[in-house]
Amino acid sequence: MGDDNIKHQENDNKSVAGISSIIPGWFSEISPMWPGEAHSLKIEKVLFQGKSDYQDVVVFQSSTYGKVLILDGVIQLTERDECAYQEMICHLPLCSIPNPKKVLVIGGGDGGVLREVARHSSVEQIDICEIDKMVVDVSKQFFPDVAVGYDDPRVRLHIGDGVAFVKNAAEGTYDAVIVDSSDPIGPAQELFEKPFFEAIAKALRPGGVVCTQAESIWLHMHIIEDIVANCRQIFKGSVNYAWTSVPTYPSGVIGFMVCSTEGPAVDFKNPVNPIDADDSQSRPLKFYNSEMHSAAFCLPSFAKKVIESKAN
């Protein structure tokens, strides 16, 4: 963390890169990905501001959402609602197959997905490939309850390009791949494109599963349409869209493409590998349960129509 690019500083919003301050003391999330609207959080104190090789990185203490991680001006997680995203993106795929052993996480440098994967006792190896080391370092410093995922001895961290990592993986290696990416503007763009999905399909075993961040049905139906069409060509097992509530993401929801490769059939809507009853653990699940799992695949009529029209 001794990098020249990194500056700790007091709460002086006007000088904070990556913070579009519309009232002094508030962070406002303004983006061409959701024109005409902005969610704002009140800032108690800016804790970190840096510029990595890939993006602007900001951490602040908010007044009501705990600590907040911002990449290129977009909220990645808040302590108050990160449970919804991390638990769903992880357990939707992993609870849908029996005994997952090898899991690959692309992106997800904050470590929250690792924390969730580690709940699964069948898992023997957790590879993670994150492009931006600053995200890992910042999470370890400011988000211990998220970065705790790195403490698991099964985790192997690779800093580098996720697309290249997946392309270089031996065929049929993984039971599950989880793509915890930012939006398709900036460093994550390739993670929404066909060659990457093809590489994932190859890196998965037959009947292996993938879950990728897939935007909001309220805001990005055109992007989702393209992703669904691509996935239907590439993943020959099953192709599904699921969604969940995350208050600090634009429109209050985030979706996932949840697919499987040809091989043993995977019925994603009916989890075969439940982890509901783990309340004995030191960190009980806050959001996910088997009912929420199945419900996540139920779509509003306007979205269902578009997504199912891509079925052939």
Add this chain to the structure above:
Amino acid sequence: MGDDNIKHQENDNKSVAGISSIIPGWFSEISPMWPGEAHSLKIEKVLFQGKSDYQDVVVFQSSTYGKVLILDGVIQLTERDECAYQEMICHLPLCSIPNPKKVLVIGGGDGGVLREVARHSSVEQIDICEIDKMVVDVSKQFFPDVAVGYDDPRVRLHIGDGVAFVKNAAEGTYDAVIVDSSDPIGPAQELFEKPFFEAIAKALRPGGVVCTQAESIWLHMHIIEDIVANCRQIFKGSVNYAWTSVPTYPSGVIGFMVCSTEGPAVDFKNPVNPIDADDSQSRPLKFYNSEMHSAAFCLPSFAKKVIESKAN
């Protein structure tokens, strides 16, 4: 609409009462009900500003959410996402009982709930009691696709106090009561209190159903706890909490208390009176379907725990 209180005016935000502008030209929803955060919408043009006997009323054309209705500084509906709220608050109760005939709507002056109730051909009488005539007038003028609900000949509009209206209703009159209220700060406060729920239980027939707006599990768990506890004392059939995604409501979700009185059992999670197949209608459903109906009752673990702890 010739009231002295009503002024039409050009887009000059600084002079618009009820609009908290944090960026010039944007509306920002700031409230003690959700401290530390605000959702903002870009204003194209302010279309209406008035002060009724009960509240500030503002209508503006937003740049990406269509026209927006604001009461006392809080978003009530936008043309882009009103379907989610109106369809769910109406069809969760009405699709759960066979052949609803008499329906009462409390609040809901914009007419959107009426539009949805009117889809049910079994319904013979739709009473609505809205306290604020200005809401009705403004909706008829600016939101024709919402206020269209008033065109149905089965609708009888009563301008007045909803609590008094329900108290005066003859015992056992209604098959269903829908409470489409604003937040429990301001004119709607009593609609969250026990005497009102007791009056509803009396106005319903045995096995009749009620659905009331019941805030956000992410923001208002303490309010919800109280409502659930009250409802368990009063509604002796069944008491349930359901929720749905509405992007322009705080935290991106809104919940409903869905209860029935003692009498023929109502299994809310399994709708017996589906209206999915009405795409032949001139206004097909945009959001609701039977799958969404059942999914709405699945709750995240943190909410389930609190709500179910009120079960005894």
